[in-house]
Amino acid sequence: MAIDEIYTQVITEHSRDKRNRRHIDHATRTQKGVNPSCGDEIELELREENGVITDAAFTGSGCAISQASASMMADLIRGKTLDEAESICATFLGMIKGDVTDAEQLEVLDEALALQGVSHMPARVKCATLSWHTLKTALGE
Amino acid sequence: MANTKNFAADFPALNQQVNGNRLVYLDSAATSMRPQSVLDAAVDFYSTKGANPHRGVYKMAEEATAAYENSRAAVASYLSIDTDELIFTRNASESLNIVMYSYALDALKPGDSIVIPVSEHHSNLVPWQRAAARTGATLEYLYVDRVTGAISDDELERKITSKTKIVAFAHVSNVLGVLFPIEKLIARAKAVGAVTVLDCAQTIAHMPLDLHALDVDFAAFSGHKMYAPMGIGGLYGKRELLARMEPFLFGGDMIEYVREQDTTFAPAPQKFEAGTQNAGGAVALAAAIDYIKAIGWDILEAREAALMRRLVAGLNGLKDVTVIGDSNPDAPRYGVVAFNLRDVHSHDVASILDSYGIAIRAGQHCAAPLMDYLQLPFKSSCRASLALYNTEEDVDRLLECLPLVRGKMGYGD
Ligand SMILES: Cc1ncc(COP(=O)(O)O)c(C=O)c1O
Numbered sequence A: 001m002a003i004d005e006i007y008t009q010v011i012t013e014h015s016r017d018k019r020n021r022r023h024i025d026h027a028t029r030t031q032k033g034v035n036p037s038c039g040d041e042i043e044l045e046l047r048e049e050n051g052v053i054t055d056a057a058f059t060g061s062g063c064a065i066s067q068a069s070a071s072m073m074a075d076l077i078r079g080k081t082l083d084e085a086e087s088i089c090a091t092f093l094g095m096i097k098g099d100v101t102d103a104e105q106l107e108v109l110d111e112a113l114a115l116q117g118v119s120h121m122p123a124r125v126k127c128a129t130l131s132w133h134t135l136k137t138a139l140g141e
Numbered sequence B: 001m002a003n004t005k006n007f008a009a010d011f012p013a014l015n016q017q018v019n020g021n022r023l024v025y026l027d028s029a030a031t032s033m034r035p036q037s038v039l040d041a042a043v044d045f046y047s048t049k050g051a052n053p054h055r056g057v058y059k060m061a062e063e064a065t066a067a068y069e070n071s072r073a074a075v076a077s078y079l080s081i082d083t084d085e086l087i088f089t090r091n092a093s094e095s096l097n098i099v100m101y102s103y104a105l106d107a108l109k110p111g112d113s114i115v116i117p118v119s120e121h122h123s124n125l126v127p128w129q130r131a132a133a134r135t136g137a138t139l140e141y142l143y144v145d146r147v148t149g150a151i152s153d154d155e156l157e158r159k160i161t162s163k164t165k166i167v168a169f170a171h172v173s174n175v176l177g178v179l180f181p182i183e184k185l186i187a188r189a190k191a192v193g194a195v196t197v198l199d200c201a202q203t204i205a206h207m208p209l210d211l212h213a214l215d216v217d218f219a220a221f222s223g224h225k226m227y228a229p230m231g232i233g234g235l236y237g238k239r240e241l242l243a244r245m246e247p248f249l250f251g252g253d254m255i256e257y258v259r260e261q262d263t264t265f266a267p268a269p270q271k272f273e274a275g276t277q278n279a280g281g282a283v284a285l286a287a288a289i290d291y292i293k294a295i296g297w298d299i300l301e302a303r304e305a306a307l308m309r310r311l312v313a314g315l316n317g318l319k320d321v322t323v324i325g326d327s328n329p330d331a332p333r334y335g336v337v338a339f340n341l342r343d344v345h346s347h348d349v350a351s352i353l354d355s356y357g358i359a360i361r362a363g364q365h366c367a368a369p370l371m372d373y374l375q376l377p378f379k380s381s382c383r384a385s386l387a388l389y390n391t392e393e394d395v396d397r398l399l400e401c402l403p404l405v406r407g408k409m410g411y412g413d
């Protein structure tokens, strides 16, 4: 894959998308994450009711890859149980590491599959995984 | 004519394809490539000498000692200082840490101040934070003009006072690129009796330096930013200061007498060079100086200045590009120019340019307080930097590809 092919329409659009970029009223979990190499920052907010993530959103700033990844993640985990979110998170991190390559297994990632190419861009791995590591910390609480 | 010669042919690492394109290396401020003659000098040292300098009494060791000390003499002459005032280190960071540990910790007391410009590289900033924390001194910042990068006389006089014991500053900021008014800084520091520390990491390969004439007390640089390998650098210190300072690394070959309970140290520079040194690196550094001298400062400076003018003027002419600091193409700029592309994070710009074979730096450039102070979008910037091997084609390639980046990121005109 050529490096600039990572900047697909899905990614550039998500990086600018405002839908998931907001605060959540009565968030039950908030978690900050930073990527010192780019200076990417996000603050993830989740509202959880009876073990289900009823809303997910974030604020922050950074490169397109970090911001798109956060936006896609919010879409993916909204409406999922905590366990489901944890499993999606593990699949995403596995994809970026290059450990998970099975198409069927990756299906749950939907649009976030567009970030698979980052597994060949070591310098940008931290950008793509920032929001997911932040989620992992938030869920681990 | 010599100044239209393509020096890139001398640098094997520049002769490669990246992502299917000719490599255009515009990150020499991070580290510059090495000419074949420098690589050969390192290989020759290890192929023919290779013994431990200052240790053996046999012929090979004597040759290694001579090679190492001749290199010291070559570097000292390059900087217009004496050989016993030059300590070999790994890099500018280590050099600045020596000043911090061996000079500042002993010299500072509560109520004293250390003064640095806000534009300093972390290597010339974090050691001073630590020195302040450990001694009770304060660390104060000189705020540069956000547009020109200059420091006003008023700012100098307000911050550098009779309480000031150390003034440390880069000759050229690795972000702002324009020459600092260091003569003014040095004069003000001297007027209040403060010691001066010059970080010449970004000028060492771009202009002749006469450290005795500048009359600074300490100066730090890295070899890898002047066409030499990584892992060799230097610290200049005035003889009388070095004589007073206690080394911060102890070990072999830096001692005079060692008894069971106490030790006397060798004179400078040996007392600061504990353990086996990077002799191959020192020899290669001397070869890098030979390479620079063979071209000559007149040619080198004129060539780099013309290229820089072309680059800055070109960036000014691009829609959506903002040059950081002084955007005047005729400003005395050495090596680097930082800029941002509207709406796009510098790391995305750098990734996309990489797909065209262009290597630029992106991010905070180890100068986070400056990024904050300048209130840059995303607290980051792109940075292109030039060295003697860059050409008009390199500059034009950047100027031609940069306008494609916003399109790739999905922005219309
Ligand atoms: C102005 C300045 N000072 C210090 C340094 C530190 O150099 P090194 O990493 O070789 O110690 C750099 C390198 O980027 C620099 O640009």
Ligand SMILES: [Zn+2]
Binding pocket: A035, A038, A039, A040, A062, A063, A064, A065, A066, A126, A127, B347
């Ligand atoms: Zn990033």
